[in-house]
Amino acid sequence: MRKSPQNFSGPLLVGLVLSFSLPALAGESQGHFDLATFLGQVLNFVVLFGGLAFLLRKPLNDYLKGKAEQVAARLRQSEALKVESLQKLQQSRTRLDSLEAEIRALREEAEREVSRERQMIKQEAEKEAQRLRKLAQEEIEALFRASLRELKAYAIDLSVALAEKRIREKLTPELHRKLIHQAIDRLRSLHESSADS
Secondary structure: OOOOHHHHHHHHHHHHHHHHHHHHHHHHOOOOOOHHHHHHHHHHHHHHHHHHHHHHHHHHHHHHHHHHHHHHHHHHHHHHHHHHHHHHHHHHHHHHHHHHHHHHHHHHHHHHHHHHHHHHHHHHHHHHHHHHHHHHHHHHHHHHHHHHHHHHHHHHHHHHHHHHHHHHHHOOHHHHHHHHHHHHHHHHHHHHHHHHO
């Protein structure tokens, strides 16, 4: 329960009256107590402090109300800031959690992409190796065919040269004439048979 400033004014007044009356009571112990002076001081005190209390009551109440409102406003503002800070903290935690999840997802996607790239590179390398093997095989076959042709031509040339050499060794002038006459006779008989038809 909050006490208003007016509830304190009574005890405050009594305390102040007693504090001013103590010197007067002390003077009484010395043998001379002046009631008129004492009542004048009490009346002066009551008028002075009563007037001050009356004059200052409204501004003091307004000041205290203003201070109370300021404190209440600051408390409300602090509470609002606290709520806002908690919301921002929660948002930050949520964003952090979502960022961690996003980072995990990106990492997993990158790993999948690397795996796909690795597989694709492997397939491309296999295709390229097959292509190079095929190309090498074709080139080997082409070289083999060319070498075979050269070898056949060489063998033919060698056979012709060898046959020519053997013929020359075996061919005597008499055998040569005999072969020429046989060839002429064959041509003649061919010509005559074609003329008859």
